[in-house]
Amino acid sequence: MRTRVVTASVKASAGGQRLAVNGFTLTLGVNSIPSIELQCAPSKTGNNTPLKPNVKRPRISDFSDLYRDLAVKAQGLNETGQVTIDVKDDLGNTDSIILKGWILAGVGLSSVSASAAPYLSVILQHPICKLTKVGSIYETPKSTINEKLNEATKSCGDFLEIVKEVYKCVREDVEFWPPPNEYPTKFREQLGVGEFDPDKYLEFKGGNGIFLGGGGGSAKERLAQAIGRLALPGSGGSSTWDMLVGSSGTLLLSITQDESNNYTKDKLVIEPTQPWKSASINLYDEECFWTEIPGMDPFRITGVMCRKLGPYNSNISLGLLRNGNDNQKDPVAEVMYVPDAVDTSKADGRIMKTSAPAVLDSAFRRDATYGNAISLGSTDMQKEAADNYNEVIEKYCKAVYEITAASMIHAKAQMAMWFTDMDGNLILPGNTCCFKSEGKDIYYGYARQVVHHMSTSGGCSTTVAMSYVRPEESFKIGGSVAIAAGSKNAAYE
Secondary structure (H helix, E strand, O other), rough: OOOOOOOEEEEEEEOOEEEEEEEEEEEEEOOOEEEEEEEEEEOOOOOOOOOOOOOOOOOHHHHHHHHHHHHHHHHOOOOOEEEEEEEOOOOEEEEEEEEEEEEEEEEEEOOOOOOOOOOOEEEEOHHHHHHHOOOOOOEOOOOHHHHHHHHHOOOOOHHHHHHHHHHHHHHHHEEEEOOOHHHHHHHHHOOOOOHHHHHEEEOOOOOOOOOOOOOOOHHHHHHHHHHHHHHHOOOOOOOOOHHHEEEEEOOOEEEEEOOOOOOOOOOOOEEEOOOOOOOOEEEEEEHEEEEEOOOOOOOOOEEEEEEEEOOOOOOOOOOEOOOOOOOOOOOOOOOOEEEOOOOOOOOOOOEEEEOOOHHHHHHHHOOOOOOOOOOOOEOOOHHHHHHHHHHHHHHHHHHHHHHHHOOOOOOEEEEEOOOOOOOOOEOOOOOOEEEEEEOOEEEEEEEEEEEEEEEOOOOOOEEEEEEHHHHHEEEEEHHHEEEEEOOOHHHHH
């Protein structure tokens, strides 16, 4: 058992300046950039000694010099900083982390008065924040872009490979209409290069790598090509980071962390969303300040139904009327996934309706304007094609069910600040926690946010916010397992 009383010491610098840190808040989350906010004395001394000169009525310039210096350096996300945090309790246990090469991302200064000392707020972010700087095309491509993208992406094995090939294609292979000046070209040439390369900051893990492409063959190639269009930089103010987070919603991916790739390292993880991972973090009530007992599910679902794909091969035929389309296929009913644990006679919950994902529509309609020549898997035969399509949609429905069920059951737990659990595992977002009391498992939850907080005014704490909270590691309905612990994302099987 660890004590509940913890002290922390911090050494930090940013933009070439030593900082006198009075407190910090380190925030980690799923699909978010790791960030630390340092509360500092606005002094260039680098320690907590009073400002010089030590006057009774402080001059504004005494407080503003460091702020103005750092604020200028934070403008372009080009300056770095380093933070070392050492934690110790009164039993002699220690813990520490070092954040190297983090980017100076923001600076703020509180109001200044004769009766209240101001404080300087300095925000540092993981180097992955560089991906927020570049990610759009500001030129008009010529018509050959589709053919070139198809060829570049058809053999890719995962989403990061697709992004890499798409960026390479638009940098080197696609022709653009000449812009009026050189600036659009200069920005395009930086896509996916050096510090703007997603591979520099992310490791793809899990599954076959291509969304709904588990069957392989021409279907997997078409899906990779469709995902390439999702990753294709558009005009405007988008960035690579925006594209990654936006695509994660469509492709059921999450940016998370693990022991090998986390906020203390150069890389994070991008993986199929898996809220039902087996527990890798243990939280104990002996070291807990407070926790929330999970409540009821406000959005209880027992299955997912997917609407048919597009209008042309699913319109109902009314007599001789077929919209003038001789190649239109007979309609196929919606596909529904319901786990075996559900007692359908009792209607244990609602059925959630969704639509076929856009990349699936794009993949299987690329050269089928009116529903003809749609190749699914390795066949063009109508019945087999329909069967293959239904199988893909059912996988999608299963994946949507498993990332939606119990997602709104939340809980939090707060304890004395520590970067690892009592078993030495880093407390990281995107992993499953088990909360224990007197040797019993009280509940399990998916860590969506972890916040470490320290202040010299009192209090060092770690707060873990969880979703998908349930009393057992597997998710049960009526005593039967509906989602087994360790379940993978069905869209990537």
